[in-house]
Amino acid sequence: MPKIIVEVMPKADLLxxxxxxxxxxxxxxxxxxxxxxxxxxxxxxxxxxxxTDAEVEAAKQIAADFLSNGVIEDVISVTVEN
Amino acid sequence: MPKIIVEVMPKADLLxxxxxxxxxxxxxxxxxxxxxxxxxxxxxxxxxxxxTDAEVEAAKQIAADFLSNGVIEDVISVTVEN
Known part of the structure; x- marks a missing residue:
């Protein structure tokens, strides 16, 4: 099944x-x-x-807006995996 | 900084x-x-x-014994990243 993998880590300067x-x-x-x-x-x-490319772009937006908290976390990668 | 990345996911047949x-x-x-x-x-x-190779083996053991719960989770990868 095709997947997009989103990786989110706590910001480096955060406990x-x-x-x-x-x-x-x-x-x-x-x-x-x-x-x-x-x-x-x-x-x-x-x-x-x-x-599609548009769906990958949408996933990047979802990762930033919805799957991570920009105050304390960084999205470190958004990767398509078939 | 050298890192070992351990990825753990809930088992496929688990809610x-x-x-x-x-x-x-x-x-x-x-x-x-x-x-x-x-x-x-x-x-x-x-x-x-x-x-070292021995440290990578130790990390795989740590991933299985300590960083994941084998009843509900799978270790899907243990990767060295320099």
Whole structure:
């Protein structure tokens, strides 16, 4: 099934308490090589047929307006996957 | 900074209420082309230097044991990004 994958991450200069908690837990478990963890979202939009250019543009708009909060998050990619 | 990206999605045969709510909202807004939405996680593990093969294997184990719940989620990819 054709999909558009939208990836959203917390902004780099923003604290990510859940990610920090995971990083601390991994360090306690002996994974000193992992310096930090950030947790974001991976959103799949499913399409019946390969999205047209206009539908890809619409998906970018949806990602910016609707799937992410621009105050605290960045849309890092919008990718078509067939 | 070198990273390992872990992508986790709800299992295909599982309801994803948040995804379903987004899909319904998009359809109400006129995006009939989007048949379904699934919401998963994108987790970045940060490393000081490019992860060794052993560290990549450790990250795969962490992804399966610690970053996902095997009952309801699948780890769909573990990728090194430099």
């Amino acid at each position: 990510d308490p859940a990610g920090k908690a995971v990083a601390n837990a991994l360090q306690r478990k002996g994974h000193a090589e992992i310096s930090n963890v950030r947790i974001g979202k991976r959103i799949e939009l499913h399409y019946a047929s390969t999205p | 994803d209420p948040a995804g379903k709510a987004v899909a319904n909202a998009l359809q109400r807004k006129g995006h009939a082309e989007i048949s379904n939405v699934r919401i998963g996680k994108r987790i970045e593990l940060h490393y000081a230097s490019t992860p």
